[in-house]
Amino acid sequence: MKLINAVIKPFKLDDVKDALKSNGVTGITVTEVRGFGRQGGHTETYRGAEYKIDFVPKVSVSIVIDDEQADAIVDVIASAARTDKIGDGKIWVTDVDRVVRIRTGEEGPDAV
Template sequence: MKLITAIIKPFKLDEVKEALKAAGVTGMTVSEVRGFGRQGGHSETYRGAEYKIDFVPKVRFEIVVDDNVVDSVIASIKAAASTGKIGDGKIWVTSVDRIVRIRTGEEGSDAV
């Protein structure tokens, strides 16, 4: 089992969600987060004074999936979240040791 974490542009939230559902993903967690990567934030101007905003709003997806679908899920996210411009975000994959469905007590792949 893998945890796929994706940081995307906020306005891509719905497209990515639909793409994941179409790819057969049955559950996901999203959070509103702030951060910066190589784009290095942006600047805003108020009354002629420029302010560097380092942490720009992003959306974080967290999805736990079986190993065999990792590549296709990544491909779906990548296709849906891409604008080709700087700041599109990142996807990373981490191994998950154990997973438990709280209601039934099921574990492993059954709980995904």
């Protein structure tokens, strides 16, 4: 099992969700996050005073999935979230030791 974590632009969330659904992903978890990468922050002006806003709002999408599907799904996310402009985000994949469906007690791929 793999955990895919994708940090994306908030306005691309619907595109990513639709792409995942049409590629057979049955569940995702979404978190609103803030951070910065190469994009850096941006500047806001309040009453003539400039503020550097370092942390940019992003959305983090988490998916637990079978090993053999992981690479394909990463590509699906990347193409759905891409705008070709700086700040499109990152995707990373980690191993998952154990997954349990709370209601039934099923484990592993059956639980996803």
